[in-house]
Amino acid sequence: MSILVNEQTRIITQGITGSAGLFHSQKCREYARDECSRTEDVLVGGVTPGKGGTEVDGFPVFNSVSEAVGKAGANTAMIFVPPPFAADAIMEAADAGIELIVAITEGIPVLDMAKAAEFLEDYPNSRLIGPNCPGIITPGVAKIGIMPGYIHSAGTVGLISKSGTLTYEAAWQLGNVGLGQSTAVGIGGDPIIGTNFIDLLDLFEQDPGTEAILMIGEIGGDAEIKAAEHIREHVTKPVAAFIAGKTAPPGKRMGHAGAIISGGKGTAAEKIEALQAAGVEVAESPADMGTALKRAVENHN
Amino acid sequence: MKIHEYQAKQLFAKAGVPVPQGIVAKTPEEAAKACDELGTAVCVVKSQIHAGGRGKGRFKEHPEQPGVVLVKSAEEARENAARMLGSTLVTIQTGEEGKQVNTLYIEQGLDIARELYLAVVVDREVGKPVVIASAEGGMAIEELAAEHPEKIIREPFDPALGLQPFQARKIAYALGLDATAVKSAGRFLPKICRFFVDNDCSMAEINPLVVTGDGELLALDAKVTFDDNALFRHKEFAELRDLSEEEPNEVQAQAAGLSYVKLDGNIGCLVNGAGLAMSTMDLIKLHGGEPANFLDVGGGANVDQVTEAFRIILADEHVRAILVNIFGGIMKCDTIVEALLGAYDKIGITLPLVVRLEGTNVEKAREMLSGSGKDIITATDLTDAAKKVVGTLNA
Numbered sequence: 129m130s131i132l133v134n135e136q137t138r139i140i141t142q143g144i145t146g147s148a149g150l151f152h153s154q155k156c157r158e159y160a161r162d163e164c165s166r167t168e169d170v171l172v173g174g175v176t177p178g179k180g181g182t183e184v185d186g187f188p189v190f191n192s193v194s195e196a197v198g199k200a201g202a203n204t205a206m207i208f209v210p211p212p213f214a215a216d217a218i219m220e221a222a223d224a225g226i227e228l229i230v231a232i233t234e235g236i237p238v239l240d241m242a243k244a245a246e247f248l249e250d251y252p253n254s255r256l257i258g259p260n261c262p263g264i265i266t267p268g269v270a271k272i273g274i275m276p277g278y279i280h281s282a283g284t285v286g287l288i289s290k291s292g293t294l295t296y297e298a299a300w301q302l303g304n305v306g307l308g309q310s311t312a313v314g315i316g317g318d319p320i321i322g323t324n325f326i327d328l329l330d331l332f333e334q335d336p337g338t339e340a341i342l343m344i345g346e347i348g349g350d351a352e353i354k355a356a357e358h359i360r361e362h363v364t365k366p367v368a369a370f371i372a373g374k375t376a377p378p379g380k381r382m383g384h385a386g387a388i389i390s391g392g393k394g395t396a397a398e399k400i401e402a403l404q405a406a407g408v409e410v411a412e413s414p415a416d417m418g419t420a421l422k423r424a425v426e427n428h429n
Numbered sequence: 430m431k432i433h434e435y436q437a438k439q440l441f442a443k444a445g446v447p448v449p450q451g452i453v454a455k456t457p458e459e460a461a462k463a464c465d466e467l468g469t470a471v472c473v474v475k476s477q478i479h480a481g482g483r484g485k486g487r488f489k490e491h492p493e494q495p496g497v498v499l500v501k502s503a504e505e506a507r508e509n510a511a512r513m514l515g516s517t518l519v520t521i522q523t524g525e526e527g528k529q530v531n532t533l534y535i536e537q538g539l540d541i542a543r544e545l546y547l548a549v550v551v552d553r554e555v556g557k558p559v560v561i562a563s564a565e566g567g568m569a570i571e572e573l574a575a576e577h578p579e580k581i582i583r584e585p586f587d588p589a590l591g592l593q594p595f596q597a598r599k600i601a602y603a604l605g606l607d608a609t610a611v612k613s614a615g616r617f618l619p620k621i622c623r624f625f626v627d628n629d630c631s632m633a634e635i636n637p638l639v640v641t642g643d644g645e646l647l648a649l650d651a652k653v654t655f656d657d658n659a660l661f662r663h664k665e666f667a668e669l670r671d672l673s674e675e676e677p678n679e680v681q682a683q684a685a686g687l688s689y690v691k692l693d694g695n696i697g698c699l700v701n702g703a704g705l706a707m708s709t710m711d712l713i714k715l716h717g718g719e720p721a722n723f724l725d726v727g728g729g730a731n732v733d734q735v736t737e738a739f740r741i742i743l744a745d746e747h748v749r750a751i752l753v754n755i756f757g758g759i760m761k762c763d764t765i766v767e768a769l770l771g772a773y774d775k776i777g778i779t780l781p782l783v784v785r786l787e788g789t790n791v792e793k794a795r796e797m798l799s800g801s802g803k804d805i806i807t808a809t810d811l812t813d814a815a816k817k818v819v820g821t822l823n824a
Contacts, residue, residue, distance in 0.1 A: 211658060211661075212661060212662070234727075235658045236658060237629055237656050237658045237659035237662075238551050238629075238631065238656050238658065238659075239551070239558070239588050239626060239629055239656070239659065240659075241556070242551065242556055242557050242558065242588050243588055243589055245556040245557075246556075246557070246587060246588075246589070262758055274758045275758050276757060276758055276788045276789045279787075279788070289704070290704060291702060291703060291704020291705065292702045292704065292705075292758055293700075293701055293702025293704060293705035293756040293758060293788075294702065294704035294705045294708055295704075296756045296758060296787070296788055297705060297708075297756055297787075297811070300756070300787060317703060317704065319551055319553045320551070320553060320556045344704070346703075346704055346707060347707070349553045349554075350554070351553070354554075370708075372704045372705075372707040372708045372711065373707040373708075373710075373711070374711045374714070375692075375707075375710045375711050375713075375714045375720060376707055376710070376723070377690070377692065380690045380723075381688075381690075382688075382690060382703055382706070382707050382723055383688040383702075383703025383704075383706060383707075383723065383725040384703040384704070385657075385658060386553065387703055387704075387707070391570065391571035391574070392571055393571075396711075412715070413711070413712055413715050413811070413812070414705075414708035414709075414711060414712055414811055415712065415810060415811035415812040415815075
């Protein structure tokens with residue numbers, strides 16, 4: 129079992145004719161062919177306005193998302209569209225009836241995202257993951273994003289992370305302690321994102337295939353603190369966490385648009401404290417994420 | 430991207446947001462002349478640096494001289510300006526080293542009845558811009574939020590619609606403004622919100638926002654930060670950038686499409702991904718070392734960018750060892766190794782270098798590394814990498 133991604137997932141790539149869009153579409157296709165038992169195509173094509181009717185490395189290209197939905201039966205979109213046009217791509221996907229929109233693009237203006245978020249409120253059946261995220265993977269079923277497929281093995285841990293490479297690191301460490309993931313989701317490091325920790329905690333809590341949850345946060349904002357409160361009240365499964373940025377100086381943006389300690393708020397220390405108070409097993413070191421999850425499971429039993 | 434107070438006020442004025450009259454001065458003579466032109470009984474001479482706390486700040490060279498000063502004559506303006514220009518202002522936000530003042534802003538004196546706090550920022554939780562206001566002007570909002578959270582008014586608004594008149598009234602009444610000032614707020618607040626949206630700000634803070642004796646609202650201070658991700662649609666902001674306010678290495682990194690923050694330690698880090706880069710710093714610290722920097726080469730870095738990243742790390746004279754930590758997703762490990770080996774030849778890395786690789790194309794990358802014949806220390810996992818790099822300092 130898994131969340132959000134399953135045997136029915138049929139993906140199109142918005143921005144498939146760009147180099148990153150094509151490279152990762154190919155990787156997702158490879159993953160579906162080599163690592164999944166599914167017989168039909170998982171990545172069914174792409175969208176680049178003005179290039180409809182052409183083909184790129186075997187992928188049919190459509191002019192619009194609604195055309196891709198109609199002709200290729202897509203229900204999931206992976207977005208690689210450049211930042212100035214990415215918010216528009218997200219809204220187009222929702223309007224075309226796409227259920228799962230995974231926005232990989234980094235660098236979208238925050239007010240564009242504010243407008244897109246407002247727009248998405250009218251499309252309750254569309255869920256946005258990201259932007260500025262590595263995507264989502266249900267090992268052995270489908271990979272929608274830029275993560276290296278081989279580090280993710282199927283299993284029972286639900287993985288939620290704000291950071292791309294740190295998600296890979298966590299999946300790798302879980303593998304080293306013999307644990308796989310039901311689904312791994314990168315929620316993104318931007319100030320405004322579609323799906324947050326709490327949404328996913330609820331989905332993993334309800335998923336019978338998920339037995340434990342590993343969440344990876346970082347400095348900036350208070351999403352982890354809200355998540356901690358939510359875990360205390362609503363999550364019965366064991367949860368482990370890691371918060372990046374203990375050594376980050378205040379007032380400096382640490383790569384991610386959202387990773388900034390401002391006005392003394394959003395520090396790693398306050399997030400760790402809140403999570404520990406909610407009974408979450410917090411990894412002290414980024415090398416300890418896999419083992420922390422193991423401890424969380426053991427303490428829970 | 431941050432801009433100076435005088436630049437923000439010039440943009441405010443263009444957008445119809447009321448500001449006091451002011452003139453930029455770069456010499457004591459210009460300061461004196463500005464004072465004459467403004468013609469008010471008093472004028473304010475204000476240091477232009479990005480850091481806050483200027484009023485309470487003092488100059489290194491002139492410990493009695495405040496960063497913002499009230500003057501009663503052109504002569505007094507000239508004398509103060511002579512002490513301020515070219516001197517180093519130390520405020521709670523500049524750190525001990527302070528910041529050199531190269532520009533002054535001379536402003537008219539005002540009849541101030543009340544001082545309020547006003548800011549527009551993006552509220553991450555609601556995913557919208559929000560007006561933050563308080564009747565306690567002049568006070569740092571962080572302190573107020575900690576001590577009197579009930580005194581802070583928050584009003585989110587739809588960026589496409591702007592702040593509606595009823596919302597402006599709501600804020601004005603909550604601030605306890607009188608009838609004239611409520612009307613003035615009804616003009617001021619929607620304009621500053623429109624300014625925020627039109628210019629893709631990430632913050633527009635006015636502290637204090639003043640109510641004059643005749644009930645008009647004016648921005649007495651202005652601190653504006655633009656969203657770096659939106660600068661592509663505001664090419665004209667490029668000329669507002671003051672490079673002297675920025676760390677030279679950070680400017681160089683930005684130009685190369687890298688994300689770099691200088692820290693105080695001696696272990697340089699080159700990492701892909703912001704989360705992993707932060708974690709690498711944390712890990713070095715945990716194992717007894719001190720990170721020299723945050724450096725994220727990003728998801729799509731090429732050989733030139735990675736070479737540039739090494740140049741930037743090596744330009745920091747405190748760096749004694751380098752840790753490369755790559756988990757390849759978009760970024761392929763062999764790209765990093767290719768750049769790494771290229772950098773060896775191009776700039777000559779003589780410091781100990783510890784490399785930890787995992788992810789896309791890792792096998793190919795490891796082969797390239799081991800076949801290179803270079804003196805590079807390889808690590809198998811994070812802890813191994815941190816221990817080895819800290820170990821090189823003690824060797």
